[in-house]
Amino acid sequence: xxxxxxQLHSTPALQVKKLSADVLCGIVSSGNLEILVEPVSSDSTVxxxxxxxxxxxxxxxxxxxxxxxxxxFAERHAVGGLSFTLNDVGATxxxxxxxxxxxxxxxxxxxxAN
Amino acid sequence: xxxxxxxxxxxxxxxxxxxxxxxxxxxxxxxSERLVSPHLAxxxxxxxxxxxxxxxAGMLSGQKVLIAAQEGRFNGGSVGEIHGAKLVGLLxxxxxxxxxxxxxxxxxxxxxxxxxxxxxIAISEISRAILDVRAEGIPVLVMxxxxxxxxxxxxxxxxxxxxxxxxxxxxxxxxxxEVIETVMGRDEFDSKxxxxxxxxxxxxxxxxxxxxxxxxxxDLTAFxxxxxxxxxxxxxxxxxxxxxxxxxxxxDALLAxxxxxxxxxxxxxxxAKRLSLNEPQWTIANAEEFEKSLKRADAQHTNKPLxxxxxxxxxLNEEDQAFADRLxxxxxxxxxxxxxxVVGKAxxxxxxxxxxxxxxxxxxxxxxxxKLSGAVLTAISEDQKxxxxxxxxxxxxxxxxxLSRHDELLGLNGTLAHVxxxxxxxxxxxxxxxxxxxxxxxxxxxxxxxxxxDRICALPDSQVRVMDLRAMARVTKIPLERLxxxxxxxxxxxxxAENYVLLGGVHEQWTNKQDWTEAxxxxxxHCSAVDERxxxxxxxxxRHLAASTAQxxxxxxxxxx
Numbered sequence: 001x002x003x004x005x006x007q008l009h010s011t012p013a014l015q016v017k018k019l020s021a022d023v024l025c026g027i028v029s030s031g032n033l034e035i036l037v038e039p040v041s042s043d044s045t046v047x048x049x050x051x052x053x054x055x056x057x058x059x060x061x062x063x064x065x066x067x068x069x070x071x072x073f074a075e076r077h078a079v080g081g082l083s084f085t086l087n088d089v090g091a092t093x094x095x096x097x098x099x100x101x102x103x104x105x106x107x108x109x110x111x112x113a114n
Numbered sequence: 115x116x117x118x119x120x121x122x123x124x125x126x127x128x129x130x131x132x133x134x135x136x137x138x139x140x141x142x143x144x145x146s147e148r149l150v151s152p153h154l155a156x157x158x159x160x161x162x163x164x165x166x167x168x169x170x171a172g173m174l175s176g177q178k179v180l181i182a183a184q185e186g187r188f189n190g191g192s193v194g195e196i197h198g199a200k201l202v203g204l205l206x207x208x209x210x211x212x213x214x215x216x217x218x219x220x221x222x223x224x225x226x227x228x229x230x231x232x233x234x235i236a237i238s239e240i241s242r243a244i245l246d247v248r249a250e251g252i253p254v255l256v257m258x259x260x261x262x263x264x265x266x267x268x269x270x271x272x273x274x275x276x277x278x279x280x281x282x283x284x285x286x287x288x289x290x291x292e293v294i295e296t297v298m299g300r301d302e303f304d305s306k307x308x309x310x311x312x313x314x315x316x317x318x319x320x321x322x323x324x325x326x327x328x329x330x331x332x333d334l335t336a337f338x339x340x341x342x343x344x345x346x347x348x349x350x351x352x353x354x355x356x357x358x359x360x361x362x363x364x365x366d367a368l369l370a371x372x373x374x375x376x377x378x379x380x381x382x383x384x385x386a387k388r389l390s391l392n393e394p395q396w397t398i399a400n401a402e403e404f405e406k407s408l409k410r411a412d413a414q415h416t417n418k419p420l421x422x423x424x425x426x427x428x429x430l431n432e433e434d435q436a437f438a439d440r441l442x443x444x445x446x447x448x449x450x451x452x453x454x455x456v457v458g459k460a461x462x463x464x465x466x467x468x469x470x471x472x473x474x475x476x477x478x479x480x481x482x483x484x485k486l487s488g489a490v491l492t493a494i495s496e497d498q499k500x501x502x503x504x505x506x507x508x509x510x511x512x513x514x515x516x517l518s519r520h521d522e523l524l525g526l527n528g529t530l531a532h533v534x535x536x537x538x539x540x541x542x543x544x545x546x547x548x549x550x551x552x553x554x555x556x557x558x559x560x561x562x563x564x565x566x567x568d569r570i571c572a573l574p575d576s577q578v579r580v581m582d583l584r585a586m587a588r589v590t591k592i593p594l595e596r597l598x599x600x601x602x603x604x605x606x607x608x609x610x611a612e613n614y615v616l617l618g619g620v621h622e623q624w625t626n627k628q629d630w631t632e633a634x635x636x637x638x639x640h641c642s643a644v645d646e647r648x649x650x651x652x653x654x655x656x657r658h659l660a661a662s663t664a665q666x667x668x669x670x671x672x673x674x675x
Contacts (some may be wrong), residue, residue, distance in 0.1 A: 001158045024145040027125055028162040029187040036145050036163055058160050089160045 004055040004063055008074035012048040013039075013082050014111060023110050025103040033057075033088035033096065035103040040083045051079040057088040069093045073100045082107070119334045121259040122283045126168045126183035129219050129257075132334035133341060134172035134181065141170040142670040143200055149663060151194050153229035153606050157592075162188045165196040169204045169667055171674055174217070175342045177349065180208050180671065183219035186262035192226030193268065195606070198236020199648065199660040203667025205243035209250055210668070211675055215345055216247055216254045218275065223290065224266015225557075227590050229606045230580040232657055234557065235619035235647060237267035238565040239660070242645045244274045245538045253277065253353035255344060257337055258284040259330070263315065264527075265290045267561050273325065273531030276353055279340055280317035280326040282401070287315040288527040288558055293585045294517045303519045313381035314523045318396060318404060322381075322388040323371070325525045329401040336401070358494060358543075361536055362420060365487055368529055369422070370414035372480055379520050420495070423488035426452040434473060437552070441630050454478075455485045456509060463635035464505070468493045468545075471509025471563075473552075478559035479516030483529045486563060487536040494536075494543050503544035505638055508537070510549055510564025514556035514581070530562035537566045546641040548634075551576045551611065551620065565619070568641035571633070572611035572623040579609030605656050618651030 022038040040046050051074045055066060073079070084103065091099070121129065130139055143149050145163035154161050166188035171180050182201050184191040193201075201218075208216050225233035247254055254275040258264055263285030264272045272278055272286060280286065291305035291314075304310060313319055320326040330340045375384060385396055391407040399407065416422075427450035430438060434456070438447045442460040449458035449469055454476030458469050470489045476482055490506070497503050515526055541547055549567030551560075554577040564570065572578065580586075583601065587594040605613040614620040621640070624633050648664060651657030 001155075001160070022144075022146040024127075024163065027185060027187045028160050032187075034145075034162060038146060056160065058158075085163075087160050087162060 002057050002060040002063075004057065004066055006053040006067065006070055007046070008051045008053065008071055009049055010051040010074040010080040011078035012080035013078050014108070021110060023103060023107045025106050026099050028087045028089055030089050031091055031095065033086050033091045033099060035099055036085045037103050037107040038083050038085075040081050047080070049080040051081075052083040053086070054084070055086040055088060057086070057090070059088070059090040065093055069096050070100070073097065077101070077104050079104060116335070118331070121281055121332050121334050121337055122261060124334060125187070126185040126219065126221070129334065130168055130170070130172070130181055130183050133217070133338050134174055134179075135176065138173035139170055140172065140674050141168060142204065142667045142674070143169065143663070149196050149200070151196050151229065152659070153194060153232070156604075157228055157600070159228065165194065165200065166191060167197045167200050169200045171213070171671060174215075174345055177214040177345055179215050179217050179345070180204055180211070180213050181217045181219075184221045184260070186221035186260040189226060191222035191260070191262045192224065193222060193233045193236050193240075194226035194229045195232035195236060195657060195660050196663050197226065198233065198240055199663035200667050202236070202239045202243050202648070202660075203664035204671065205240070205247050206664060207668045207671035208247050208252055211671065212250065212252060214349060216252060217257065217341065218254065219257045219260070220264045220268055220272055221260025221262045222264055222268040223262050223589070224268050225580055227581065227586045230586070231608070231613055231617055231619065232606045232660070234267060234561060234580050235614070235617055235651070235657070236660065237271060238561055238619070239645060239647060240271055241274055241534060241561070242566070244271065245535070248276060248353070249355045249542060251353050251355060253348045255279065255341060257341065258286060258326070259317070259332055259337065260284070263287070267558065269527030270531045270534065270558065270562055273528040274534060277344060278326045279328045279330050279337065279344075280320055281330050281332040282317040283332050284317040285312070285315040286320050286325060286527065287522050288515050288530065289517055289522060290589070291315075292588060293581070294519065294522070296585045296588045297582060298517050302517070310380065313385075314519060319381040319384060319523075320525070321404070322385050322408065323525055325528045329404050331401045356535060356539065358491070358539060361532070361539055362491055364532055365420065365484065365491060366416055366418075367414055368480075368532060369418070369484055370416045371524060372484070373416060374414065375524060377520070378523060381523060384523070420488060421492050423455070423457070423485040423492070427457070428452065430456075441634060443631055454482050457489050460507070462638065463631060464638045466504055468504055468506040469509060470506060472511050472559070473509070475511060475513045475553055476559065477513050477516040478530070479518060479521045480524050480526055480529045483526070483533050483562070487533045490533075490536040490540055494540055494545070497545070505546035505548060505641070506540055508547060508549045508564050508567050509552055510555045510560055511552040512555055512559030514560075515558035530558055534562045534566055537563060541566075541568065541643055546638060548637055548641055551578060553577070554579070557581055568643055569621045569637050570619070571637050572614070572620045574624055574626045576611050577609060578611045578614045578620065613656070616654050616656030618647040618649070618654060618657055621650070
């Protein structure tokens with residue numbers, strides 16, 4: 001298992017009214033991953049333009065690939081002030097990109113922001 | 115035509131949301147609380163934020179229900195310490211809150227072998243909790259149609275419940291085909307032959323046999339409609355706990371089934387007898403047509419008395435005689451045996467007791483199981499006549515369930531659940547239950563009998579475990595050498611009665627120096643009908659999380675209500 005942390009620059013996400021809001025997307029199984037989306041806790045010093053991503057992955061040695069996929073994700077979506085926690089079992093970069101986009105969409109839908 | 119949404123392909127959360135009234139679901143211990151398995155992390159395996167089970171409350175057709183769904187795609191829906199404790203907590207909440215029903219979407223291969231000891235104890239705690247829920251008159255409905263089906267201990271748990279709905283795609287059995295093939299060889303059960311696997315374990319076969327109560331199409335809406343109709347019916351009629359007469363009828367029906375299908379190893383014969391459809395139609399009939407074509411099968415009788423288990427009993431051999439002498443004192447017992455089955459009465463320092471159990475490292479098949487349940491039922495009725503409730507000593511000596519395609523086909527999981535229901539009825543009738551583990555006690559045979567004792571004592575040099583390590587290696591895809599290494603250092607994983615003591619699954623281990631007649635008397639004094647194993651596991655330091663996790667789910671359920 002490899003543990004990875006990323007802090008990426010992004011546009012601030014929509015204002016969260018419900019403090020406990022969180023969304024889970026995907027299932028931990030071979031070639032797949034689960035993503036938990038939560039607002040960064042209010043007592044954190046992280047700016048509203050930063051997206052936190054924490055990964056536990058069964059596939060070791062891919063931190064550069066993760067960096068590339070996730071940087072692009074943070075550029076495309078307004079995810080500043082959000083935290084994404086991932087449990088991964090060897091999903092391909094394409095699957096990761098799709099799941100991240102899906103997780104963001106579901107979070108927006110849960111916030112009633114679509 | 116209406117669009118079908120497959121139950122099989124849906125996730126656990128999707129199944130719950132499609133079943134309940136819109137926006138009524140409240141999850142207990144949701145993913146954001148991150149109750150993950152520490153045991154998987156120790157093996158460098160991926161964790162899930164909900165440990166593979168969703169628990170919560172909601173409304174079905176306007177009625178309050180508690181609900182749980184296992185996620186079959188995470189580690190095969192397997193039951194580990196946290197996973198199991200979440201379900202136990204939900205069931206304990208049901209006893210307090212008395213919802214209209216408890217709904218369980220089971221999708222599980224059974225014990226999570228990576229934390230095998232904690233897993234089997236958790237399944238035993240789930241079993242006890244389901245029996246407690248049923249005793250309160252709360253109906254428990256199982257919906258089965260996921261990719262993992264219900265195997266191992268969860269196959270037994272399913273048959274402890276009130277009602278079972280299955281899709282054709284669902285499977286229900288005890289030992290998985292892979293396990294039988296690995297240990298017994300491909301001739302016994304070819305696990306690659308998918309059609310055969312479904313003819314032995316699948317939804318249509320189980321429905322035809324009477325092990326499931328309704329066949330439902332693989333469609334989320336069909337499951338919701340069936341559950342909703344079922345709930346309406348139970349609100350009117352209630353769900354009375356099983357009585358002595360109910361279990362005697364079940365005993366006879368199960369015996370009749372064994373006599374009817376003596377050598378059957380393929381579901382074809384059963385389907386041909388129980389359906390008015392002909393063979394090619396079995397595979398195309400939808401659930402409604404299938405239900406219409408079923409002939410009544412539950413009216414089978416043997417016309418034999420309850421105590422047929424007495425046939426062929428003989429005096430103990432020298433070794434067993436010496437064992438019984440040590441336990442009760444010479445001349446203080448009248449025990450007999452027949453093959454793997456041992457039964458009789460004995461005197462203890464606390465007075466007379468019934469003794470029922472197995473010997474010679476018994477592989478428990480349908481035949482032995484029905485002797486155990488028959489003997490328990492007879493003990494209950496004999497004592498009723500004399501207005502006494504003598505303690506029952508459960509001698510648990512088993513290498514596990516019999517690995518046999520024939521026994522699986524006949525529903526060994528359901529037969530073992532019947533044994534468990536009989537043992538539980540004895541407890542509710544006032545009998546103290548004391549389990550003695552002799553030589554070895556393994557998996558299904560232990561789970562459905564010895565593990566139901568009020569107090570479980572392991573005799574010196576006895577062994578307790580879940581599964582053969584070779585079969586475990588095949589199921590978990592972890593190399594055998596690595597498992598053997600792990601077995602040397604992990605109490606949660608490693609075989610051994612001392613590990614079960616540490617985890618609270620065995621109350622005490624006796625020594626050779628002790629006077630067993632005194633140990634027996636003391637153990638009888640300490641029998642408690644309340645399941646305190648998770649508390650014991652936490653106190654002894656072997657199972658830190660089970661009690662606190664169950665408590666956490668229960669408290670969130672109380673706070674929500």
